[in-house]
Amino acid sequence: MPSSLPPPPVRPDTTALAAAIADLSARFGDRCSTGAAIRQQHANSLTWLDSQPPDAVVWPLDTAEIVAVVEIAARHRIPLIPFGAGTSLEGHVNAPHGGISVDLGRMNRIVAVNARDFDCVVEPGVTREQLNQDLRDTGLHFPVDPGAGEATLGGMASTRASGTTAVRYGTMRDNVKSLTAVLADGRVVRTGGRAVKSAAGYDLTRLLVGSEGTLGIITELVLKLYPLPEHVIAAVVPFATLEGACETAIEAIQSGYVLARVELLDAIQIDAVNRYAGLTLPEAPTLFIELQTSREAGRADIAALEALARANGATGFDWAESEDDRRRLWRARHNAYWAIRTLHAGKAILATDVCVPISRLAECVTETAADALRAGLIAPILGHVGDGNFHATPVFDAADPAQVAAIHGFLDRLVDRALAMDGTCTGEHGIGQGKMGHLVDELGAGVDVMRAIKSALDPHDLLNPGKIFASRFGQPRA
């Protein structure tokens, strides 16, 4: 159980850094900034990890400009940190070794929407909300929903994001048809075309998706789109036991219901949203279900689902069809994260996640809740049940070493528990800086394989060093 703390930051050579920034300023003018506020905005601040600002920020407008940035960075051996919206949770946009943040927010054009092919071509800075707004007259949508509406599609691809709809539509792994990226040596690689599938060599698309900016800077994405569902029904279902809630999800999937979302809030999380949003939900493990069905089959489906839930100990079953009613019904779910942040303002939050086989989910959640209790932590739990993925968000006082130690112990045990159940140390947040040790626990020699790939493609560790595994920066440079 290695510590999850990132290594102490090591700065690149200051002369080289100054020269790189001078080159960038000459090339990009006021689209290169070293202002303190700007730099601070580009460091991670959403989580327990310390912010580590870059030395400068640059805003390229197209692929050629990214190539120029990479060439300058390579010439001076300065790290580059690709930046989308900064909504990632494991320090992905931090600059532990200094360097240049490459803000892709101005590359936000929707290049093409191919409705008949159920795909679109976007630049990396397009947000998922922007894309869905643009698609609203096509009858199509892009369904991956990590919870942060302002998340960029490039960032979502880089972290292999997923969220509430993955049980129905999969993750970014499943929804990027191909992409274009600038590699560490300035080469531009397009990993495929717009075909739905390909057997043409190594799957470079999937290699880059989830590589957290360490192998290339994504400059364009081809994304899958889906028809808007014909009819949606939402339900909120409290259970006597956590096992009953999980069992209901398993049986619903076995029975072939098309669940678009199956979210679990534990009693502590329900208590938090009740207090935050003035709700009066029973303080019990509660499923938030979204069913996609045909209008005709809807009522029959929801009745069958209620029977299934009641047989597993549901103590209530509210459901709704209209968009307004559904939004009202799901208010507790939408407020889950902000309820915690607001009720515990001034405290730090560990926003972490693991993912286990669904048959082990109830056990893993129960043991995790008991462990938090023993450690004296308030740790609300929220799960994407259909995937066996859940979030624990314990709050703590970052100034209290005892609480920090307790959090570390809690996190290490959480990951050990998930791995013992043949799960993964992260279902959707990624490794970043926060889970480098846990990645080794999970994959062992697999991490050496990742390092070998990284070394082959980025021998000087220019792209987002110090993420996924420790950087070679800080060693004498080659």
Add this chain to the structure above:
Amino acid sequence: MPSSLPPPPVRPDTTALAAAIADLSARFGDRCSTGAAIRQQHANSLTWLDSQPPDAVVWPLDTAEIVAVVEIAARHRIPLIPFGAGTSLEGHVNAPHGGISVDLGRMNRIVAVNARDFDCVVEPGVTREQLNQDLRDTGLHFPVDPGAGEATLGGMASTRASGTTAVRYGTMRDNVKSLTAVLADGRVVRTGGRAVKSAAGYDLTRLLVGSEGTLGIITELVLKLYPLPEHVIAAVVPFATLEGACETAIEAIQSGYVLARVELLDAIQIDAVNRYAGLTLPEAPTLFIELQTSREAGRADIAALEALARANGATGFDWAESEDDRRRLWRARHNAYWAIRTLHAGKAILATDVCVPISRLAECVTETAADALRAGLIAPILGHVGDGNFHATPVFDAADPAQVAAIHGFLDRLVDRALAMDGTCTGEHGIGQGKMGHLVDELGAGVDVMRAIKSALDPHDLLNPGKIFASRFGQPRA
């Protein structure tokens, strides 16, 4: 348009080869063979590519034995060619540089079926038919169906196989949760656990799936399983035009029908099956559709689908519900490949495929058919329409240089056409020996990235050299 012919075979050093075979014989006894018939059986013989038998065949029984094989091969710098059932179509199991075929057929245990997690753990030699037979009492199935029932799941993963059901269930890319593989240096790597999703570092699972045995020898797979469909309806629908058939598929997907299969046979292919199987189908572009639906919705769905097809120029619409009736209705589809082989016995067949965005499929198929006609080739076409993937299987006399040249021209133009439509040079057959040049046409610098990964993980090119890209064997050894 480079030639697609594989490079001339180069043999490894004969002394080293003899020493390696001696070591293998000492270790594996009669599970290592150099018999001519055995070696011949392990070379590809299904396609136009010449058979290139290995120097010996070895049958390991577990991961540790594969490690032993790899260590012997590494010591003597002898190529290893992983072998499943030999049903691949691009020379994947050929031994252009000699070496040892590693037959995984005796590693055919189903290690675990986890019904509640919708997954199973299998050894690579398990066939898809064996697995589905084993699953028959669970209500689950493994749906990927490349057409060859005897294909092994390890081989299917290695070639990123798909087939008729990919429109509903995806390809092997989507259905391998994780895998264990022995790398070229003898390390055993497990790429993940049984969680549905993971954001833990580079996606090594997807890197190995489709790597055609060039990066590792798969020793175990965790596969996704699915509930058996509640109700299945099959339909056979001839169309006045190819465009009408393709448009029907697009509109059906847009309307949200759950199409499990959407196959297109062109008029030439229909003529072949009519003659081969004594059928009397109209010689027209014909869709073979399989719809998965609820029993209640079935009749309504099929009526709506017929209306949609008629509006697009369908000239008939036969459908069936019982398994026997469905099999009878689909007889033409099931006989498609053997109809060609039998009607043109003694001739060679180019069994190739490309994949394009579905909106371009009708155009691509039409142009391909016209091109074959101009080239004097009989080239039946069969498509997985929902994926924009189609097969052309022109027959030719391999002894006639003019016909061989015509075939090469046809293939190069087919790939150029697909790439010009933003498609891929292969949707499901893979690169193997047959499409190495086309891969460069498609991905350019991307192939250099693949080579860099290959060199990092297998610097001596021990694992299936001469597939995907040319081998360094034949160059002086390092």
